Amino acid sequence: MNNGALLALACILMLITVPSCVHTPEPIIPQPKDTTKLDTIDKRPCHVDSVYYAKDIQPLFNEFCMGSGCHNLPNPADNLNLSSYSSALASGKIKPYNSVNSKVYQSLVEIDPLKRMPPSGNLPIEKIALIKKWIDQGAKDLWCDEMKTPCDTANVLYSTTIKPIFTLHCVGCHGYSGGVSLATYPGVKAVVNNGKLWNSVNHLSGLSKAMPNSTTKLSACNLRQLKIWIDAGAPNN
Ligand code: HEC
Structure with missing residues (x-):
């Protein structure tokens, strides 16, 4: 008897003697997403209806709230440091999903001009509306691809692309x-x-x-550039 015939016989015997030997499909174990391929890196286009802290809100805080002696280090006025997302949220003066109860928003629409922020003059109404919308969307630190600057993946060098990241x-x-x-x-x-x-x-x-932390990711563009550089052997060029 050749091997094939032996195998067939063994199978028949097993089917006869082991009643439970029926064909059950292998369970499908979900495989983790393969992030090692460039084209599988998340692309996150900026959504027109979403407010992005880094793109939309931090620049407003930088421009209007961070003069000397204002809402930045070393002594943030009113214990409100608006120089970063985490410090802004840590102040407790921004209540996610609840702009009307957020001190930061209240101060922008305060009726008493002596208490209204910023002291230099009213924020334009559309900027106040943007801050309100951001808080009411949960005061999140969302990120999306930078739509304004095209992603340069052609000239990726350590010195000019990677180090600055x-x-x-x-x-x-x-x-x-x-x-x-x-x-x-090194x-x-x-x-x-x-x-x-x-x-x-x-x-x-x-x-x-x-990294950089659990809610913020590098942009998709930066991740592509990093991948290209790492795949090239991470040269010191
Ligand atoms: C707010 C501070 C902070 C920032 C910003 C930050 N890190 Fe970290 N990182 C840490 C801390 C804290 C640890 C854990 C302690 C350590 O290993 O130094 C860590 C650990 C790491 C590790 C080791 C992870 C491990 O599993 O051992 C890597 C790699 C890393 N960071 C890379 C980065 C990169 C790349 C960036 C920028 C995109 C970044 N970090 C930005 C604070 C930070």
């Missing part, structure tokens, strides 16, 4: 010393090599801490 988004916490240093090439290369950089900026939860 870290300087802007990471070096504040990951300076020259400490566990993860992103201010210099520090960056170390986290490229151990895989933690890619995991953390893509929020591959469970593998690494989500």
Whole structure:
């Protein structure tokens, strides 16, 4: 008897002797999304009806609320520091989904001109409306692709593309010393090599801490540029 025939016989015997030997389909185990391919990186177009803190609100705070001695460090007036999303929310003066009970919004529409903010003069009505809308949408720190600046994926170099991303988004916490240093090439290369950089900026939860933090991601453009550079061997160019 050849092997095929033996196998067939074995199968028949099994079917006879093991009554439970009926064909049950393999359970389908969902596979994690493959984020290693460029074209699977999330694209998040900016939604016209959504308010994006970094794009729409922080620039207003920067322009109107952060003069010297105002709502920024070292001594934020009224304990309200509007220089970043986290400090703005930590003040308790912005109540997500509830603009009318948010001190920040109240101060913009205050009737008494001596108490109204900013002291330099009223904010244009459409800017007040934008802040109101942002709070009523949950005062979130949403992000989307930068629609204004096209993504340059043709000339990705460490010096001109990658380093500035870290300087802007990471070096504040990951300076020259400490566990993860992103201010210099050797520090960056170390986290490229151990895989933690890619995991953390893509929020591959469970593998690494989500960076820059759990609610903010680098833009899709920055992620594409990082991927291109890492795939090229993360050169110091
Ligand atoms: C608000 C502060 C803050 C910012 C901004 C920040 N990080 Fe972190 N990061 C941390 C802390 C805290 C840890 C955990 C302690 C450590 O490993 O240094 C960490 C850890 C990491 C790790 C190690 C993750 C692991 O699993 O061990 C990497 C990689 C990293 N950060 C990359 C980045 C990158 C890239 C950026 C910018 C896109 C960034 N971080 C921005 C605070 C920050």
